[in-house]
Amino acid sequence: MQRQSLIARLSRRAWPAGKAFALVGGAFGCTFLALLFWLAVDQHLVLDGSQRLLDHAVPATLERFRLARNVEQLRLEGEHVFSGRTPVARQQALFIVSLLASHPAVLxxxxxxxxxxxxxxxxxxxxHEGMSEARHAEWAMxxxxxxxxxxxxxxxxxxxATADLHRMSATMLQSRSKLLLVLALVAVFVGGFVFLIRRHLIQPLQAIDQALSALGSGQAVTPFAPASMLEIRAVERAIGQLREVMQENETTREQLERLATTDGLTGMFNRRHFLAVAEEEIKRAQRYSRPICVGMADLDFFKHINDSHGHASGDLVLQSVAEIFARTLRHSDWGCRFGGEEFAFVFPETGLREAHxxxxxxxxxxxxxxxxxADGSRVDITLSLGLADASSCPLEIxxxxxxxxxxxxxxxxxNRVVTAPVGHATGETARQPFNGDAPPSVDTAST
Amino acid sequence: MPGIRSQACLLLLALGLSLPVGASERTLRVAVLSKSPPMSFVDAAGKLAGFNVRVAHALCDVMSVRCELTAMPLERVVDAVAAGEFDFAAVSLLDTAERRSRILFSKPYYRSSSIWFARPGVEPGAAGIRVAAVTGSAQSRYARAHGWNIVNVPHHAEFPALLTERKADAVLLPMASALTLRQEPSIQSLGLVTTVIQRPELSGEVCFGIDPQNPELRDQINKAFDRIKRDGRFDRLNSEYLPFRLQ
Incomplete structure (x- = not known):
């Protein structure tokens, strides 16, 4: 149990990559050195064997050959004793025989x-006694x-030399087996090393790469499984912090964008953003010769509502009107609070008839x-709207x-819709201020 | 500056001239016998020849050194090597205690015995006979030790004349020299008989003598002997000069 818990503790523990791989590499180096030493013993035996062969077996073999040569020479000189052409030659041959017979190497x-x-x-x-047939026969034997x-x-x-060669051969065979074993161990170790690198370095780095790609493309990041290498863990923590910061920044950006493009009271686009959007729509429509219209709307008698029910009620009325617009307009239409109780619209792909x-x-x-x-009273509202074709003139016009x-x-x-005639001159329709706005009919009945 | 440059040039030139000399193979001074066929003799062309001479050249070749051979009588060999006048002596020296105390010996390169060469009926040790031997040889020492009447000669080549002129009744000489003496035409008519003397003082292992101050050379010579015995050079020389294997 204690051993298991120790292994579990070791496997859960985070290791500094340099130290961990130095440890593994050191273990491999020590093992490899031990194996090399193990192989070197055999190599030493082979070298010893070959040296022994060179120093002892080969000289001894040569000595045997020399002795064999002298024995054969003894036979040849014996033949000369029998068949020498002159007595001197026969004496000389006999002399050599006597030398050979007393040669220390022969003795x-x-x-x-x-x-x-x-x-x-x-x-x-x-x-001395003469060569008879019997002696010739004896000499032949x-x-x-x-x-x-x-x-x-x-x-x-x-x-x-055979014994030494056999011994060397056996050592070489044994050495070959050892070498195969060493190669197998090296292969296992290298495999294990590659597995560790893949498991503890490459895979975490791939996960980090994916997380960074996801961050870059704005996707949600999958949380990391805790890595075993301290350095990898540090990078993962940094990515987590980066992700939080990026999310905060995105939220802030979205808030800023909303603030910059919408009207705070009604939630509709503000005038500036509307003008930019409408400009683009009109350019596109004119580029492709598509119908497009713009519209202006004004809440009738709004001043009276403000005066009678207060500005808060006026704001409420404006918000309600914005909701009516949101409900009634199509998805492709754009509307904004143009200013005060005045609204503007652009209707892409829409002719004057449809816009009307x-x-x-x-x-x-x-x-x-x-x-x-808020005070329980109810107020009726009406809208006056003006429409104009925008398919052949700038937005401003x-x-x-x-x-x-x-x-x-x-x-x-x-409380009506008026369409500007096509080709109507701008200067001729210059708007004049209204006077004597009659109050709208107000339903004061309590709800 | 020009002075320094010229000095540097001179220095380089001196180095360049001296390097080949320094880098050239060293020269060993080798003592050999002049009149001791078939081991060492001056041939018809006036050059040193013989088994020991050729073995000395083979050893020098293996050791990559140049050898300068000097012929001399056996009497001087041990003294000269002991005095450092020669690096080694390519002379077949029986390994005796007296010699070993004065010079270094190579490993034995063959085994020899001694031959008694005499008129019929002249036995070793007989009273009144004159025995010839080479001065400084183991045979001479043996004869002296046994109180024989010795006729000392400086070279083996003088034995035939001693025998034919009856200045000696017998000669005591090494195995290899006896082979040549036995073939000498001038003594064939004398009817000499040969006897191999199996005495420890007269037979056994034969070595080259080496400068006692140079044990490294002994090791080199021993290795060179191993080499020429392994690669066949030694046996070829043996076949060239002697009818049977010396070793």
Missing amino acids: ADARAAGLAGEVERFLSRSM LASRLTLLADDVSSEGVNL RLAERLRQSAAASQIAL ALQRADAALYDAKQQGR
Whole structure:
């Protein structure tokens, strides 16, 4: 249990990457050195064997060959003793036989010494007593024994190196097995090392890369599983902090954008943003020769509402009107609070006839609604609207013409929609201030 | 400045001239016998030849050194090597305690014995006989130690004349020299008989003698002997000069 908990503690613990991999590398280095030493023992044995072969076996083999050569020379000189052309040559051959028979190198081998002595005695006897057929036959046997002895000595010489070669061969085989084992261990270790690097460095780095990509594209970041390397954990923490900061910044940006583009009271676009949007819509419509209209609307008798019920009620009325617009307008239409109780619209892809129906629907919606005020009273409202075609003139001109139409609607008694005639001159429709706005009918019945 | 430059040039020139000399192979002074065939002798062309001479050249070749051979009688060899006059002696020296106390020995390069060469009926140690031996040889020392009547000569090559002129009744000489003496035409008519003397003082391992102050050279020579015995050079020389293997 204690061991398990120790392993669990070790695996949960975060390690500094440098130290951890230095530890693993050190363990590998020590193991590898030990294995190399293990292999070096065999190498040392092989080197020892080859040195022994060179220093002892080869010289001893050569000595055996030399002895074999002397035994064979003994036979040859014996033949000369029998077949020498002159007595001097035969004497000389016998002399060499006697030298060979007493040569320390020949005497060092018991078999060679015995046979050489036998040969020398036989040849001396034959030299002094004469060469008979029986002696020739005996010499033939002795010569045969000399040849066989020379063969035996040569074979012994060859076999001297065999034991050493067998030993070296066995060591080499053992060394090969060890080498294979070492290679297998190295392969396992390298595999393990690669696994550790992948598990504890590459995968966390890939997760970090994904998280940073997600942050860059504004997607939600998946929380990290705690990494085992301290450095990786530090980066993950930093990414978490970065994500929070970026989220705060995004919220702030959105708030600022909303503040910059909307009217604080009604939530509709403000005039500046509306003008930018409308400008773009008109440019697009004119580029592709598509119909587009603008409209201006004014809340009838709003001053009277403010005066009668206070500015708070006036604000409430404006908010209610904004809600009516939101309900009634299409998704493709843009509207804004142009100023005070005045509103402006742009209707993309819409001709004057269609725009008029839309404006009429707005007017009817407004006229059909009763707005409940804070004091319990209800107030009826009406809208006057002016429309103008914007498909062939700049926004400013179109708005002036819509404003002139709105003026006409006011002049004609309010609560109506007036469309500016196409090609109507701007200067001729210059708006004049209204006077003598009659109060709207107010339903004062309590609710 | 020009003075410094010229001095530097001179220095470089001096170095350049001296380097080849310094880098050239060193020269070893080698003592050999002049009249001791087949091991060491002056051939018909007046050049030193023989088994020991050729072995000395082979050793020097293996050691990558140049050898300067000087011929001399055996009598002087041990003294000269002991005195440092020669780096080594390519002379077949029986490994005796007396010699070993004065010079270094290489590892044995063959085993030898001694031959008694005499008229028929003249036995080693017989009273009144004159035994010839080379001054400074183990054979001479043995004869002296046994109180024999010695005729000392400086070279093995003088034995035939001693025998034919009857200045000596017998000669005591090493195995290899006996081979040459046995072939000498002038003594064939004498009917000499040969006897191998199996005495520890007269047979055994034979070495080259080396300057006692230079044990490193001994190690080098030993390695060179191993080398020429392994690569076959030694055996080829053996076949060239002697009818059987020395070792």
